[in-house]
Amino acid sequence: MEKTNPRTLPGFMELLPEEQILFNQIQDKIRNSYERFGFLPLDTPIIELSEVLLAKAGGETEKQIYRFLKGDTDLSLRFDLTVPLAKYVTEHYSNLSFPFRRYQIGKVYRGERQQKGRFREFYQCDIDIIGDGDLSIINDAELPSVIYSTFKDLGFGDFTICINNRKILSGLFLSLGLENISSDILRIIDKIEKIGKEEVIKELVNLNIDNSKIDAIIDFITMDGNTDDKLDKLRKLKIENEIFNEGLNELSEVVKYVRAFGVPDENFKIDLTIARGLDYYTGTVYETFLNDYKSLGSVCSGGRYDNLAEYYTDKKLPGVGISIGLTRLFYQLNEINLIKSNKKSIADVMIINMTDDFEYAANVATKLRTENINTQIYMEDKKIKAKFKYVDKLEVQYAVVIGEDEISSNNVTLKDMKTGEQVKVTIEELISKIK
């Protein structure tokens, strides 16, 4: 028979079992953390009508879409979890209670240019809080505490949640009369960490901005001091612009409650340079960095938007949300050895049977499983050496050896594969020892 070469598409992550165990551990921690904050689970289809999914899209995103016809129907694979959320909330509006708090962990698809560390299929882990008409600013303060709690659980080391409010930037540009080129300015100042202050000034000069205004911008984004210092300095700027002051008040509230929610000052800061590329953020924005690995970029980002679903409904549905791009994060942390597979097996016990009859072994396995102990029996007809090699390769912690002796005396030999220690015990002792 002619053989097909079995291969996985580039840009699609497929893990070995020990990596998958680690991936699932991380995903479970994220889910548990999200649930601790009372977010409801959601699972929307991966395929949607292109008309629905692309109502809002355009530009770069649209080019990356996996879009195709099935029969006469124009379909697309979801490229994020936000558009499906907008669809969901509008479609099921009358059955939901607002504020509607949901998490969704699922795969999304983008046909990106092939590149190391870039994925075409990847998990996003999102939470969003959607209000009906309005949504209290305190919600914006709760999300950093979700980030804090989640990344504490994940244990990827020290991290900083950077918080800003886009109204502050918009207000500044308005007060300088630069609102028409604000997105160009944002694009430039966003790069200050990478290209440095001098380059930023050069690029701003290229936009034909007055020197005095450039000074104002640079003073603004390089403002130093701790969180309270920065809030103070912002107040002292006395910028007489309503939007600026709205943003400043919001940011002050957010800082106050981020602390009340127990996020230590060393884990968050005001960063006036972050604006988030996406157009739909209108207020608070977040980015999160691992202190020792800033080059990874933001590992958890999000923000406040005024209108989740304006392409579907006239209802005003403001929201605030964050997202972790899990697949990319997993890949990056693996590359720098910050995470390491710690389990090669789901089984905690491997039963090794030395006789031809597996009845006793099957009995023991069932007893262990009834006690919620993950148990496997090696059932193949192989030499004893091969059996133990299997236990070793899977790094199962306990081997339970069963021979004629054990069967006749109604017990088992328990071997700790780490220490090599070996004891004969009854089934009851076995269970309590392993537990």
Next chain:
Amino acid sequence: MEKTNPRTLPGFMELLPEEQILFNQIQDKIRNSYERFGFLPLDTPIIELSEVLLAKAGGETEKQIYRFLKGDTDLSLRFDLTVPLAKYVTEHYSNLSFPFRRYQIGKVYRGERQQKGRFREFYQCDIDIIGDGDLSIINDAELPSVIYSTFKDLGFGDFTICINNRKILSGLFLSLGLENISSDILRIIDKIEKIGKEEVIKELVNLNIDNSKIDAIIDFITMDGNTDDKLDKLRKLKIENEIFNEGLNELSEVVKYVRAFGVPDENFKIDLTIARGLDYYTGTVYETFLNDYKSLGSVCSGGRYDNLAEYYTDKKLPGVGISIGLTRLFYQLNEINLIKSNKKSIADVMIINMTDDFEYAANVATKLRTENINTQIYMEDKKIKAKFKYVDKLEVQYAVVIGEDEISSNNVTLKDMKTGEQVKVTIEELISKIK
């Protein structure tokens, strides 16, 4: 702005939060059960190269595939989890330990004709055990114990695992000289429950089979008695055919060990009529029925196959596996009210703040969350009635009310929403009461 009508494709399940909670509970139980048996987790891409995914496919399945071009690449969405497993095992062969035991819970896609209760996107929950060269028959006996354990956990009522061995049927047909029309005969006898014995005889007559042979077939498939009776009767048939006897020996072994694995006799039986439609089953086959809802069809099926990956490799990789079609099952059980949403909220506690300052409330929330108590704060500026209506709608069990009094005395009022009982407690008392 012109609005797009937000809608979900027919054949794609999208649940309300309380249904999603229930769905996830069921999925978690299946996962836990599979892990108790030491199966390793796996997650393969939903998109594969068509050449790889369709190497084996054909006929009806191929027509249902979601297949499309992205650039020049011919892609397909997976239609089951078995072909991706075959790909995976061949591709990663040298990194796996055999027997390779994996579970995979994931979405698959089939563009089926639109029909109530039929889904185009649905979850399969699969386990498979893959041997390298050979695989002990005891594995075939372990899977019914996985089914037993899983459906006990799920609590959908009494169920029966029907077991057969295709070699017994093949051997019978060989001994009758009917091997060339065996698939036609299988198709007919598979319908005996639905159409009755007389119809089956009629259809067999239409195949021009001798009356004596028809009698033999009918006697065979209507064989009565308990499991041991049937094994006895099969032996007493004294069919001198190697394949028949191989199948009978395998079935006897499977029965012996199914019992050793603790599956009670009332939960399994030999059913000589089941053959499973798919071509690749070669030995043991399973179907599982809910005793009170047989009309739902099999809720968990599978079997033994000689060669998992013959389209990819010359290596002989025999396996045995089972699958639960979770999306369809969930839909069906929901329709007949056998399952019912028991939770509308992930939060166990809702904090209701009666003051303008949320600092104390945020403090309390963080303390509860640190103790792993799923907690939400109602943060919107609404009347007290609206706040409690929200708690009621989400059916959160505990409301924690915070007013000026509570803040000044550093405690909270805990209200059990079910009993209406209300007590003033300290934060420590609150935590221990809820736990």
